[in-house]
Amino acid sequence: MHYLDTKANTFDAIVVGSGISGGWAAKELTKHGLRTLVLERGRDVKHVTDYPTTNMNPWEFEHRGQLPREIREQNPIVSKCYAFYEGSSHFFVKDAEHPYVQEKPFDWIRGYQVGGKSLLWARQTQRWSDFDFDGPARDGFAVDWPIRYADLAPWYSYVEKFAGISGNKDGLPNLPDGEFQPPHQMNCVEDFFQKQIAAKYKDRHVIQGRCAHLTDPKPIHFQQGRAQCQHRTICERGCPFGGYFSSNASTIPWAAKTGKMTLRPDSVVHSIIYDEKKGKAKGVRVIDAHTKQMTEYYARIIFVNAAALNTNLILLNSTSSRFQNGLGNDNGLLGKYIAFHNYRATVSGEYDGFLDKTTDGRRPNSPYIPRFRNVYKQETDFLRGYAAGFSAGRSSYNKQDGIGTELKDNLFRTEYGGWHVGSHMMGETIPKLTNFVALDANLKDPFGIPQLRVSVDYDDNDEKMTKDYMEQLTEMFTAAGFKNVRSYDNSKKAPGLDIHEMGGVRMGKDPKTSLLNKWNQFHNCKNVFVTDGASMTSTSTQNPSLTYMALTARAVDYAVKEMKKQNL
Numbered sequence: 001m002h003y004l005d006t007k008a009n010t011f012d013a014i015v016v017g018s019g020i021s022g023g024w025a026a027k028e029l030t031k032h033g034l035r036t037l038v039l040e041r042g043r044d045v046k047h048v049t050d051y052p053t054t055n056m057n058p059w060e061f062e063h064r065g066q067l068p069r070e071i072r073e074q075n076p077i078v079s080k081c082y083a084f085y086e087g088s089s090h091f092f093v094k095d096a097e098h099p100y101v102q103e104k105p106f107d108w109i110r111g112y113q114v115g116g117k118s119l120l121w122a123r124q125t126q127r128w129s130d131f132d133f134d135g136p137a138r139d140g141f142a143v144d145w146p147i148r149y150a151d152l153a154p155w156y157s158y159v160e161k162f163a164g165i166s167g168n169k170d171g172l173p174n175l176p177d178g179e180f181q182p183p184h185q186m187n188c189v190e191d192f193f194q195k196q197i198a199a200k201y202k203d204r205h206v207i208q209g210r211c212a213h214l215t216d217p218k219p220i221h222f223q224q225g226r227a228q229c230q231h232r233t234i235c236e237r238g239c240p241f242g243g244y245f246s247s248n249a250s251t252i253p254w255a256a257k258t259g260k261m262t263l264r265p266d267s268v269v270h271s272i273i274y275d276e277k278k279g280k281a282k283g284v285r286v287i288d289a290h291t292k293q294m295t296e297y298y299a300r301i302i303f304v305n306a307a308a309l310n311t312n313l314i315l316l317n318s319t320s321s322r323f324q325n326g327l328g329n330d331n332g333l334l335g336k337y338i339a340f341h342n343y344r345a346t347v348s349g350e351y352d353g354f355l356d357k358t359t360d361g362r363r364p365n366s367p368y369i370p371r372f373r374n375v376y377k378q379e380t381d382f383l384r385g386y387a388a389g390f391s392a393g394r395s396s397y398n399k400q401d402g403i404g405t406e407l408k409d410n411l412f413r414t415e416y417g418g419w420h421v422g423s424h425m426m427g428e429t430i431p432k433l434t435n436f437v438a439l440d441a442n443l444k445d446p447f448g449i450p451q452l453r454v455s456v457d458y459d460d461n462d463e464k465m466t467k468d469y470m471e472q473l474t475e476m477f478t479a480a481g482f483k484n485v486r487s488y489d490n491s492k493k494a495p496g497l498d499i500h501e502m503g504g505v506r507m508g509k510d511p512k513t514s515l516l517n518k519w520n521q522f523h524n525c526k527n528v529f530v531t532d533g534a535s536m537t538s539t540s541t542q543n544p545s546l547t548y549m550a551l552t553a554r555a556v557d558y559a560v561k562e563m564k565k566q567n568l
Helices: 020-031 069-074 135-139 149-163 188-200 219-223 247-257 308-316 405-412 460-479 545-564
Strands: 010-016 036-039 261-264 267-275 280-288 294-304 336-339 345-351 367-369 386-397 415-428 436-444 450-455 483-489 502-504 525-530
Touching: 010 020, 010 280, 020 036, 020 247, 020 294, 020 545, 036 247, 036 294, 149 545, 188 367, 188 386, 188 415, 188 460, 247 261, 267 294, 267 308, 280 525, 294 308, 294 545, 308 336, 308 436, 308 450, 308 502, 336 436, 345 460, 386 460, 415 460, 460 483
Parallel strands: 010 036, 010 294, 036 261, 294 525
Antiparallel strands: 267 280, 280 294, 336 502, 345 415, 345 483, 367 386, 386 415, 436 450
């Protein structure tokens, strides 16, 4: 243990993690004048400066964007991720860097650096509705959420204005509108599909996706140093324009400008320190990623935002005489009820029309089909429902026959194939006691911290939902006049590649059945808050990051008020 001057190691607040929710915690805490220590287990990544591939052309990559077979064979898990390639691999955790135990197959995708996975996310941002927050109470699974849409609505607006979200005002009760910048546009086949579905179904809608891209930056975004999205569609390399929201481009530098933030990268959090006499947490134990030396840091309040599974790991490892099975874990539910999004199935097809048109340029976003199953009532043999992505495009090619002038003309003349259409599902999985994470009793990671055991799997509800998605989207494609419609269930696709793992430290009303209260505050350790995916009681069908942001801003507001009242 390395002890420094206690005063030098004492802050008003500590934030564990610098990703989407950790960045927001840092921004909000420093805004209120709190001296805040932000701990990040990975290396420092500064906006623009540390995006080494962001302006590289395809021919400048040694392997033209592909990863060598040796790297893929060394990284069978992370290599499955769609965004892992030569231009982005430096932002991903490699398989050997942080081992874990798969009791059941689970592909854990991680980004350990300042900004975390906010550099890599797909940037889709939909609000939840009361249909989502009411779900557990209506259907009898998990536990009742301690909040409803009205509790979060003003905080959704708050974070949307700062982050910058593009989208349409669609007026859908099951997908509330937000504070939107102009949307990206559908192409002609997507627009056609939208109109066909609107004419044939009263309860189904095709809308333009809502995403964290600046299409019309406001003064608040220019103050952040950000600019309009350039539609380069290489976002996972890091955006030097700040065209999409990331901690690196937005919340971290904003917090730094206050002079109240201390950012400490290469700091692997070992555990939360519990003060037995005061009955609350007093700080964190941190292992230096290079020297392996342990240091303690202290603060009045602690926000744990290490991303869902790592937050569970840290809390499970935070043992004391009071909490022998992990911080706040009186009910034994810490690490239990892990859930995710089911991305297994796809539906594809072709369309014969609009052969006189094609797409123009690139677009970092595509249409979205909000959940339409079991919204107002239980109507299927499975619980909850699914959302779906949708997109259309044309393949292009250049003929390579002929010689001389004929060959040259062919190479410069782009030919187009027919239109192809596709959809993927995003199904809500039900949190179950049998889906959990726990600490391994024997295996340690390179820092001497217990490895995480992951036991997460699909169930019968997921099988029924997957089948229904394929049936319903096939019907919708056929109704729209698409041909050669094919559905595919990739049943071998393990949970995890959705990168939407949630739960384990869930919110709830009753300390007997939940870990956190309606303010994301531990029921029995009041000065520790969890506002990342670990706090989620259920998953809904929406992409979760916008909800993490709103929960974080709301929790910080509450924590600061409680500190002023001397309650924390």
